[in-house]
Amino acid sequence: MLxxxxxxxxxxxxxxxxxxxxxxxxxxxxxxDMCIPRGLGRxxxxxxxxxxxxxxxxxxxxxxxxxxxxILECEAGTSLDQIISVIIPHGWFLPVTPGTSxxxxxxxxxxxxxxxxxxxxxxxxxxxxxxRLLTPQGHVLVCSxxxxxxxxxxxxxxxxxxxxxLSARISLLPLESVSIRQKTIPAYDLDELMALFESHHQxxxxxxWMDCLQRGRHLGRGLFMRGEHCRAGEAPCSGLTxxxxxxxxxxxxxxxxxxxxxxxxxxxxLYFHRKSRRTGCEYSNIESFFYPLDAxxxxxxxxxxKGFLQYQFVLPRATSQAGLQKILQHITxxxxxxxxxxxxxxxxxxxxxxxxxxxxxxxxxxxxxxGIFSLLNALDLVVQKLGGRIYLAKxxxxxxxxxxxGYPGAREFVELKKRLDPENKLSSLQSRRLxxxxxxY
Amino acid sequence: xxxxxxxxxxxxxxxxALAHELGAARYDLxxxxxxxxxxxxxxxxxxxRYGIKARGVYFDALDFASHEDFYDSLEARPYGVVxxxxxLGDESLARSSREQWEKIIHTNYTGCVSILTVAANRLxxxxxxxxxxxSSVAGDRGxxxxxxxxxxxxxxxxxxxxxxxxxxxxxxxxxxxxxxFVRTRMTRDLDLPHRLxxxxxxxxxxxxxxxxxxxxxxxxxxxxxxxxxxxxxxxxKIFKRMSI
Numbered sequence: 001m002l003x004x005x006x007x008x009x010x011x012x013x014x015x016x017x018x019x020x021x022x023x024x025x026x027x028x029x030x031x032x033d034m035c036i037p038r039g040l041g042r043x044x045x046x047x048x049x050x051x052x053x054x055x056x057x058x059x060x061x062x063x064x065x066x067x068x069x070x071i072l073e074c075e076a077g078t079s080l081d082q083i084i085s086v087i088i089p090h091g092w093f094l095p096v097t098p099g100t101s102x103x104x105x106x107x108x109x110x111x112x113x114x115x116x117x118x119x120x121x122x123x124x125x126x127x128x129x130x131x132r133l134l135t136p137q138g139h140v141l142v143c144s145x146x147x148x149x150x151x152x153x154x155x156x157x158x159x160x161x162x163x164x165x166l167s168a169r170i171s172l173l174p175l176e177s178v179s180i181r182q183k184t185i186p187a188y189d190l191d192e193l194m195a196l197f198e199s200h201h202q203x204x205x206x207x208x209w210m211d212c213l214q215r216g217r218h219l220g221r222g223l224f225m226r227g228e229h230c231r232a233g234e235a236p237c238s239g240l241t242x243x244x245x246x247x248x249x250x251x252x253x254x255x256x257x258x259x260x261x262x263x264x265x266x267x268x269x270l271y272f273h274r275k276s277r278r279t280g281c282e283y284s285n286i287e288s289f290f291y292p293l294d295a296x297x298x299x300x301x302x303x304x305x306k307g308f309l310q311y312q313f314v315l316p317r318a319t320s321q322a323g324l325q326k327i328l329q330h331i332t333x334x335x336x337x338x339x340x341x342x343x344x345x346x347x348x349x350x351x352x353x354x355x356x357x358x359x360x361x362x363x364x365x366x367x368x369x370x371g372i373f374s375l376l377n378a379l380d381l382v383v384q385k386l387g388g389r390i391y392l393a394k395x396x397x398x399x400x401x402x403x404x405x406g407y408p409g410a411r412e413f414v415e416l417k418k419r420l421d422p423e424n425k426l427s428s429l430q431s432r433r434l435x436x437x438x439x440x441y
Numbered sequence: 442x443x444x445x446x447x448x449x450x451x452x453x454x455x456x457x458a459l460a461h462e463l464g465a466a467r468y469d470l471x472x473x474x475x476x477x478x479x480x481x482x483x484x485x486x487x488x489x490r491y492g493i494k495a496r497g498v499y500f501d502a503l504d505f506a507s508h509e510d511f512y513d514s515l516e517a518r519p520y521g522v523v524x525x526x527x528x529l530g531d532e533s534l535a536r537s538s539r540e541q542w543e544k545i546i547h548t549n550y551t552g553c554v555s556i557l558t559v560a561a562n563r564l565x566x567x568x569x570x571x572x573x574x575x576s577s578v579a580g581d582r583g584x585x586x587x588x589x590x591x592x593x594x595x596x597x598x599x600x601x602x603x604x605x606x607x608x609x610x611x612x613x614x615x616x617x618x619x620x621x622f623v624r625t626r627m628t629r630d631l632d633l634p635h636r637l638x639x640x641x642x643x644x645x646x647x648x649x650x651x652x653x654x655x656x657x658x659x660x661x662x663x664x665x666x667x668x669x670x671x672x673x674x675x676x677x678k679i680f681k682r683m684s685i
Contacts, residue, residue, distance in 0.1 A: 021479055061486035086490055 003053065006300050007044040008307030009368050009396055012429065014051055018058040025164055026138050028054055029425065036428040037160040039104030040079060043111065044310040045396030046429035047159050054164060056106050062086065063167060070172035071129065076106030076165040081294075084286070085242040092172035093229070093286070095127040099342075101291050106165040111393035112157030112354040115290070116205035116227070119347040123356050125156025131168035136425040140166065154409075154416050157354030159392055161426050161436060162417055178243070179235030180205075180289040182227040186276035190220025190324060194360070197345040200226050205289075210341040211268040212331050212364070213261075219328055222343065223275050227289055235283040243287035249298050264337050303339075303367045311338075311376055312355075312363035312391040314346060319386035320360040326382045327362065334375045338364035352409040352416070355391040363394065373397065395430065403434040410436070442494045442517035445469040449500060449556060450526025452476050454625035455575065457483065458645035459523060464491035466649070471515060473500035474526070502526045502552035503544075512559045518567060521652070522560045524553055524574040527594075529627050535589045542589050549593035554600055561604055564613045572608075573616040573652055574601045578660070581619070581669045584685065605657060616651050617658045620644050621665035637662065 004011040016038075019025040029035070038048035039056050056077035063073040067090040074083065080094060081101035087093065098113040107113075109131065114123045121127075130144035133155060141163070143152035155162050187193035193208055200206050203226040210222035293299050300308070315323040324343075331337060342363045349357040366372050380402055383390065389406030390398050404410055414436060417424075424437050431437055446463050448456050451472035460470055464487040472480040472487075472495060480497030487495040500511055530545035557572060564570040579587050580594030598617055605615035622628065622638040639647075644661045651659030660666040675683070 061482055062489035063482070063485065065489045082490075 003038075003041070003049060004307065005041045005043045005045060005048060007310060007396065008300060008303070008305070009309060010046055010049070010429070011307075012046070012049050014049060014053050016053045016055045018055040020058055022134070022140070022166055025054070025059070025134055025166065029134060029136060029164060030138060032425065033423075034425060034427055036426060036431075037106065037110070037164050039077065039107035040102055042100055042103045042107065043393040044308075045394060046433070047111075047392055047395065047431075048107075049429045050427060056104055056164075059166075060104075064169075065090070067092070070174060071169060072172055073167060073169040074105050075167045076104060076109075076131075078105050079103065080105070080108065087172055088175065088178060088242040088286075089240050091175055091240060093175040095121060095171060095173045096124045097290050099291065100294055102294060102297075105168055105170075106160075109156055109165055109168060110158060110160045112351050112356070113393070114344075114346065114356050116207045116344065118356055119201060119206065119345055120204060122347060122350060123156070123354060125153075125351050125354065127170050128152075128156065129169040129171055131155065132166040133163040134166050135163040136421040136423065150416065151420070153350070154352040154413055157351035157392075158413070159353065159428065159431065159436075161428070161431055162420050163426070175229060175240065176232040177230040177235060178240060178286045179230040179237065179283050180227045180285060181230050181235070181281055182225060182284055182289060183281050184275050184278065185224045185226075186272065187220075187222050187224055189218055190321065190328070193220055193222045193224060193343065194321060194324075194345075196224040197343075197360075200224070201345075204228050206345065208343040209271075210343050210362070211272055212328060212341045213265050213268055213337050215329075215332050220324065221272065222341075223272065227284075230283065237283075237285075243285065243291075248296055250296065250301055261335065261337050264339060303365075306368040308339075308365055308367045309372065309376065309396055310363060310365050310394040311379060312361060312394040313379070313383045313388050314355065314357055314361040314391075315359050315383065315386050315388040316357065317345075317359040319388070323382055323386040323388065324360060324362060327379055330375065330378050330382065331364075334371065334378070336366060336369070336371055336375050338366050340365040353392070353407055353413045354409075355389065355393070357389070359388070361391075363391075392430065392434075398434070400433070400435045403436070442469040442496075444520035445471055445494075445515075445517050446521040446523060447471040447473060447515065447519040447560075448523045448525055449473050450502065450524065451480055451483065451497075453525050453527070453627070454641040455620065455623060455644050455648070456523065456525035458641040459525070459648055460487055460495075461490075462645050462649040464493050464495070466653075467491065467493055468521070469493050469517070470495040471498050471519065472496070473498045473511075475499065475501055500556075502556065503547055505552065505555040508556045509559050512556070512563065518563065519560070520569065521571045521573070522557070522564070523648075524557060524572070526552070527575065527577075527627070529587075530590055532587050532589060545589050546593045549590060550596040550600075553597050557600070557604065561608065561613070565608060565611050568612040570612070571614040571616060571652060572601070572604065573618060573648065575618045575620065575648075576601065578619050578621045578665050578669050582672055582680070614655060616648075616656060618648050618651065619658060619660050619665065619669075621660065621662060621668070623661070637664065637668075 003014040032052045035052035036050040037054045059075045059077035061075045096115045108124045112123045112125045133141045205227040208224045214221045346356045446468045452474040484495035484497045528548040535542040576598040577594040579591040580598045601617045622633040647661035
């Protein structure tokens with residue numbers, strides 16, 4: 001069948017096989033000569049695509065929940081939204097959550113996902129107490145910071161290339177209320193926006209929306225948002241009722257471009273000015289604060305049949321400002337504005353092949369259209385020159401050298417992969433494109 | 442456990458999805474089947490998710506002699522019984538192999554009669570509860586492609602309809618479930634038409650609705666009621682020439 005990830009690009013012919021028990025997983029891994037684990041397909045690109053896919057969402061049992069200590073163990077195919085709906089009533093929340101809850105636990109670890117609190121709490125892997133890894137040779141390894149630490153560090157952010165994660169134990173964040181106290185602050189240029197990240201470094205959640213169509217003195221204009229979990233009884237409608245996961249859907253992919261550059265310009269201005277006026281503290285809830293796009297469960301279809309690309313990079317803190325300015329100038333000069341641009345200051349990174357590092361990350365959504373690949377190649381040059389890197393979970397097109405220059409841990413990763421997977425059983429279209437199976441240098 | 446539901450053949454995909462529906466509605470559960478280790482993991486999962494009590498218990502549909510003891514050894518008396526075990530078998534092999542047709546008949550029919558006879562008697566004494574049996578649209582009319590399986594399911598459907606007749610007025614309801622195509626492990630190797638095929642989750646929702654809304658017969662997907670109405674109404678003279 002034709003399979004694509006969330007951005008519908010690329011689409012490839014693949015055989016999907018699911019499993020329900022460890023024995024079945026071992027059988028599948030034993031039989032296939034080349035395969036790659038895939039969860040709910042929320043990554044953007046080809047990192048979990050290949051001829052043979054081991055589909056994990058059928059392997060989704062809760063194994064143990066300690067409601068006193070806030071420790072949860074689940075099979076790797078369990079989705080974060082299922083986890084949330086179970087743990088919230090017990091007064092717990094995910095210590096790290098990305099912008100969608102429709103990903104699996106295994107996917108969250110394999111991409112070492114980050115959230116709006118990365119600057120304080122790190123990426124997902126930091127909160128994994130231990131995990132069970134089925135290696136391509138059929139062994140089950142328990143990995144943690146103390147047991148097989150080298151493998152553990154590489155599996156967090158390892159894109160499923162070292163083995164199939166069977167289950168994991170994570171520590172949870174105590175929660176008193178599902179309400180979030182949030183404040184939106186307008187910033188009229190890039191310097192202002194970056195200054196807000198620095199001065200709000202102690203806020204738990206920080207993120208900014210950016211208007212990429214501004215030039216000159218308004219270059220990098222945006223809205224900075226910070227949020228905190230409310231205490232019990234603080235917000236008008238608090239309590240610990242988990243969100244209702246039913247979303248609305250659009251029935252089909254529109255046959256035309258739903259948004260044009262002029263449309264985006266109009267939307268951005270309207271959005272900026274509207275939000276700039278409402279800068280007081282507001283209360284929202286977990287659903288609308290963390291997962292606003294989950295409300296429209298198939299919003300990816302809005303980008304049309306050709307799909308879209310998300311370009312997410314991080315630049316070292318020292319080169320961030322110059323780099324972001326250059327990137328924004330490139331975007332305006334190419335005349336291909338992203339539909340959505342999200343900026344975030346990350347804290348230091350951890351995993352061997354994990355994306356986050358101390359500096360600014362910008363995520364840009366572009367529809368697949370003529371000229372887009374040349375623009376992204378141009379952006380690659382800036383990112384590469386300034387010592388940045390591209391997020392593997394969001395990548396569908398970067399060249400090999402971008403990976404090897406951006407990720408200093410790549411060599412170590414490949415050495416470890418040779419040890420754990422000598423026959424190179426686990427490989428994706430992405431890992432082959434980037435030479436993550438055998439060291440190309 | 443209070444008012445537990447016993448699911449026989451709880452390892453099947455439809456049964457697993459139905460266990461989630463029942464768990465979400467706060468029914469305690471017995472998950473019965475042969476793979477006890479996996480059933481115990483399923484039970485723990487349901488307990489954590491829904492705050493219910495769930496237990497995995499060993500049950501072999503083909504070990505008829507054990508059925509009465511099995512049923513009576515359950516700590517809490519089941520309020521409802523869902524019969525979800527079955528086997529598709531290899532129909533062409535069944536033409537030459539006695540072992541094969543025996544397996545199909547005994548799993549899909551004899552085993553059902555055996556355990557449901559015990560269950561019906563106990564429920565009748567308790568004067569409340571339900572029996573839901575998963576039969577198949579294949580039992581509505583014999584076709585060349587699967588008539589051994591179909592005849593066993595026809596037997597099960599008839600048994601359930603008779604049981605419903607007997608228990609009417611006793612406070613025990615009997616529900617016959619007739620799934621059409623469902624995308625499960627049992628049908629993994631078949632090429633099924635997308636529009637007529639349900640996911641195990643859709644089938645479970647239909648079955649759960651049938652149980653709570655007090656239906657007699659539930660087709661899932663619902664279009665199968667009409668498809669089977671047409672198929673049943675074709676005169677045998679014509680039907681015997683057709684290949685559907």
